[in-house]
Amino acid sequence: xxGRHYGPFPHSTSKPILKExxxxxxxxxxxxxxxxxxxxxxxxxxxxxxxxxxxxWTVTTYMARKAGIDLHSSNDLRAGIAISAGxxxxxxxxxxxxxxxxxxxxxxxxxxxxxxxxxxxxxxxYYLTDxxxxxxxxxxxxxxxxxxxxxxxxxxxxxxxSRDLLLISSDHxxxxxxxxxxxxxxxxxxxxxxSGADAFRESxxxxxxxxxxxxxMAQR
Numbered sequence: 367x368x369g370r371h372y373g374p375f376p377h378s379t380s381k382p383i384l385k386e387x388x389x390x391x392x393x394x395x396x397x398x399x400x401x402x403x404x405x406x407x408x409x410x411x412x413x414x415x416x417x418x419x420x421x422x423w424t425v426t427t428y429m430a431r432k433a434g435i436d437l438h439s440s441n442d443l444r445a446g447i448a449i450s451a452g453x454x455x456x457x458x459x460x461x462x463x464x465x466x467x468x469x470x471x472x473x474x475x476x477x478x479x480x481x482x483x484x485x486x487x488x489x490x491x492y493y494l495t496d497x498x499x500x501x502x503x504x505x506x507x508x509x510x511x512x513x514x515x516x517x518x519x520x521x522x523x524x525x526x527x528s529r530d531l532l533l534i535s536s537d538h539x540x541x542x543x544x545x546x547x548x549x550x551x552x553x554x555x556x557x558x559x560x561s562g563a564d565a566f567r568e569s570x571x572x573x574x575x576x577x578x579x580x581x582x583m584a585q586r
Contacts, residue, residue: 374424374493384425389576390433393487396584402486405430406478408438408448410462426491440466447481449474452494453517471513475520482530487583499540500547507541527560531582535575 376384385391390403405426414437417423427437438448443458444466450458455469469477482488492514498506518534525532534557539550556575558566562582569578 374426375422376425376428380425381428384429385432387576388429388433389487389489389579390429390435392576392580393583394433396580398486398583400434403433403435404481404485404488405435405437406449406481406488406490408440408443408450410440410458412462414439426489430489446477449477449481449490451492453492453513471516472520475517476524479521479524487579495536495541496538496549499542499544499549502544502547504544507544510541522559525560527563529561531558531560531562533558533566533575533579535572537572 393403394400407426409427417427423431430437440458440463442448443450443455450469452458453474454471455466459466459468478488478490494510495514498510521532534555536554539552539554540548542552543550554572556566556569556572558564565578565582566575569575
């Protein structure tokens with residue numbers, strides 16, 4: 367590994383690991399096919415332009431592409447089959463495209479649940495807790511936490527714990543301590559709710575999540 371933080375972009379030493387050991391790669395190795403797997407985030411056209419020009423994809427988009435998972439565009443967001451990185455469409459409408467339909471947190475939660483029902487495994491990446499933590503803005507932090515509260519409340523209303531499994535975690539702390547601008551070394555939560563949640567009871571680090579999930583899904 368690189369030995370230091372490189373933001374959302376993978377270092378050259380990380381790319382082989384993402385290609386061969388990502389959750390998508392390991393689920394495909396376990397027998398699942400591309401159509402079983404989804405990455406729910408939508409990206410604007412300028413993201414794709416910059417990524418292709420610079421040959422620089424983020425960690426999640428890189429591992430998704432290497433596994434053959436399609437990345438969603440603004441057309442998919444408009445069609446209601448993807449979710450913006452901000453959950454609701456406020457930032458997208460204000461900074462990218464005012465014509466993009468407004469989507470509430472509750473509607474985004476329903477979309478993600480529908481995506482989950484159409485696939486065996488679905489991933490959604492949320493980064494604004496990290497961004498606002500770096501900005502050290504308490505007002506924005508309150509807004510982000512409210513968005514997450516409403517989103518998760520809506521999502522939990524759709525999850526069937528007898529058959530669905532919801533996993534929530536983070537790669538590092540940040541927003542919980544706005545007195546510092548950098549990431550923290552505080553423990554992060556791992557929330558497992560629904561079918562198979564007990565399998566994660568002994569998880570000690572983020573490194574335990576993917577192997578446990580793959581093993582659990584291999585049994586289904």
